[in-house]
Amino acid sequence: MSYFDLSKFPPSSAASDDGSVSSLLSISPRSSRSIILDQSFFDAEDPSPSPRGLAEPPPQRSLPAINDALYSVQVNNRRRSTNSNTTTSVSSNYDSDSSGRSGRRPIKTGEMGTSSERESDGEVRYQEKKSKPKPKKKVSVVISGGDKVKRNGGIRMAPLNVPIKRRLQTAAVLLHGFTIPLYTSLFWFLLAIPLTWPILIPYLIYCLFSEAHFDGSAPRRRSHFLRSLPVWRLYTGYFPLKLHATTSLDPAKNYIFTYHPHGIISHGAFGHFCTENTTGFEGLFPGITNTLLTLDSNFRVPFYRDFLMFMGLASVSRRSCEALLRGEAAQPPPTWSAWKPWTWWRLVFLLPIFHPAPHYTAPTGGGRAITIVLGGARESLEAIPGRMALVVKRRRGVLRIAIRENAGIVPVLSFGENELYDQMVPTGGGMIEKLQMFVKSVAGFTVPLFHARGVFNYDVGLLPYRKEVNTVVGRPVFPKAQMESPRDGDLDEFQERYLAELRRLWDEHKDVYAKGRLPGKEGEMVFVG
Known part of the structure; x- marks a missing residue:
């Protein structure tokens, strides 16, 4: 693989907020469209402006071409994630790390697939952390009688296990x-x-x-x-x-x-x-x-x-x-008479x-x-x-x-x-x-x-x-x-x-x-x- 030092590019596209170089682009000779992010190169200090350990001079690629390639990859990934209804989405070129500084986040090989798949596809996949909403707490209210009920829009509903x-x-x-x-x-x-x-x-x-x-x-x-x-x-x-x-x-x-x-x-x-x-x-x-x-x-x-x-x-x-x-x-009850209407009515009630x-x-x-x-x-x-x-x-x-x-x-x-x-x-x-x-x-x-x-x-x-x-x-x-x-x-x-x-x-x-x-x-x- 060939490595290119992006410190030569303007800070707006290849550097962090303080102007330091944040990442490199690695271009495979097999596919010029395959772009892989690598952060390990910056673990060692390199005061010289030229990259170390490179056997061949870097090919001439302009920054607009690299930006166009990144943009096309992002668009393709957004379309693919929308069609599959998955939770993976494409993030920005520059993510924020845990310390709040702007920089590229390294992507592991296990997350991106095998190297052969990346070279055949010729695409870059970015993963973004999606914040999950906190589950709502169930508010329970204890009323008289010991029943524990739940509120539903301000109304306390009776539980099912009464x-x-x-x-x-x-x-x-x-x-x-x-x-x-x-x-x-x-x-x-x-x-x-x-x-x-x-x-x-x-x-x-x-x-x-x-x-x-x-x-x-x-x-x-x-x-x-x-x-x-x-x-x-x-x-x-x-x-x-x-x-x-x-x-x-x-x-x-x-x-x-x-x-x-x-x-x-x-x-x-x-x-x-x-x-x-x-x-x-x-x-x-x-x-x-x-x-x-x-x-x-x-x-x-x-x-x-x-x-x-x-x-x-x-x-x-x-x-x-x-x-x-x-x-x-204490007076005796009235005598039953066929001429009194209530007598006939009481005949309906024969139960004790x-x-x-x-x-x-x-x-x-x-x-x-x-x-x-x-x-x-x-x-x-x-x-x-x-x-x-x-x-x-x-x-x-x-x-x-x-x-x-x-x-x-x-x-x-x-x-x-x-x-x-x-x-x-x-x-x-x-x-x-x-x-x-x-x-x-x-x-x-x-x-x-x-x-x-x-x-x-x-x-x-x-x-x-x-x-x-x-x-x-x-x-x-x-x-x-x-x-x-x-x-x-x-x-x-x-x-x-x-x-x-x-x-x-x-x-x-x-x-x-x-x-x-x-x-x-x-x-x-x-x-x-």
């Missing part, structure tokens, strides 16, 4: 949340079938004029089988719901449980006081028959009203409260789960209780996570009933009920707030702008969050005297004692069950109405 029990708990909560749409859709579907009209039309008339939900017969109509189904244990275990008693209750007296706060849907009230063998109400308060109360309008929805009555719910009207506390459910409890007998001396979510729809608009804003002072009707029936009021404070949903609260008296108050005045309830989690994610949806709800039952507050028409002074004094017991519950348990409340006064319990 235990089957937790899946069933989610399904139970989903089923309970969509009971009204399910029963309403079923009714309209059956109504579209003319063959069902002889049954559905009398049943619809019965729903409009029935008084079964406020005549005090709810304890007798409830189905213990339905209230004890395993689905309710899954439902209460989803959050989970936990019931705590600070004192025992005398079964010889009657009570009114006042549940705070309302929250968005009052999951705690339903789980504690509308199911059996779930959170331990029967063991904490033996001998007490409790009935959860809800709006009268819910008992006008076809099919859904029957579900509520089989679960033991009743109307929250004054007549219903007095009938339940007086034990009017729909039969009234035959062994129930209302206690005559005491042991009767009702549960009222006192704040109502107005308090649902105050269901902000980290806060405890209660609507209590204007709810004086329950005090009148307690004095008239000589029943003790038992404050119930549920820590975590407001944390089950996130709510957007409109302020400044805007159109949304006015619309919410209008719906409340017309329908008796309102629709908060809330959201929580979904079935397969933890950030978007209408399912409640998996957050523990601890419900604490306080000491009963009895009226000083039973009277038919209590005066305002008696109501004020009774209310002050009730609010004092409610504050005691908050002060004693807020540091245990409300550790995540807002700091300062904003996280303290306040009475907004």
Whole structure:
């Protein structure tokens, strides 16, 4: 081979930035097109301008010809690498070494192929280091319940390896949340079938004029089988719901449980006081028959009203409260008559789960209780996570009933009920707030702008969050005297004692069950109405 010293060429093409010679070109006599880079020649010092150890004078080749040959090789290599979709690409004539200096990088024979291949091809192959992108780190987030989830564009997705029990708990909560749409859709579907009209039309008339939900017969109509189904244990275990008693209750007296706060849907009230063998109400308060109360309008929805009555719910009207506390459910059930529409409707339900409890007998001396979510729809608009804003002072009707029936009021404070949903609260008296108050005045309830989690994610949806709800039952507050028409002074004094017991519950348990409340006064319990 013949070697040519490139120090004679201009520094722009054959020298580094400091003007020193960086490489030699070796031209094979067999092929003038084969150009091989060699760096070993510069390991020895050569002060003389002429190359050492050369047997023949260098052929006369100009620098433009060499540059043209290098350029053609680069173009051919780029085309070949593009067509083969390989990762090898052609680099510049001058690469940067590890020290940052400009110079030619030596190419080993094993990287370029054999010498015969290089001479036959007559091309120069340059290899460039291709920087590989760093793999993205998988960000995992641990949520309540111990699930490790991954974020996908800001949304935490549920993992695939969730235990089957937790899946069933989610399904139970989903089923309970969509009971009204399910029963309403079923009714309209059956109504579209003319063959069902002889049954559905009398049943619809019965729903409009029935008084079964406020005549005090709810304890007798409830189905213990339905209230004890395993689905309710899954439902209460989803959050989970936990019931705590600070004192025992005398079964010889009657009570009114006042549940705070309302929250968005009052999951705690339903789980504690509308199911059996779930959170331990029967063991904490033996001998007490409790009935959860809800709006009268819910008992006008076809099919859904029957579900509520089989679960033991009743109307929250004054007549219903007095009938339940007086034990009017002890009266015998109405006789079956062929002329009553509801008789024919009940013939459809022949399964045992729909039969009234035959062994129930209302206690005559005491042991009767009702549960009222006192704040109502107005308090649902105050269901902000980290806060405890209660609507209590204007709810004086329950005090009148307690004095008239000589029943003790038992404050119930549920820590975590407001944390089950996130709510957007409109302020400044805007159109949304006015619309919410209008719906409340017309329908008796309102629709908060809330959201929580979904079935397969933890950030978007209408399912409640998996957050523990601890419900604490306080000491009963009895009226000083039973009277038919209590005066305002008696109501004020009774209310002050009730609010004092409610504050005691908050002060004693807020540091245990409300550790995540807002700091300062904003996280303290306040009475907004």
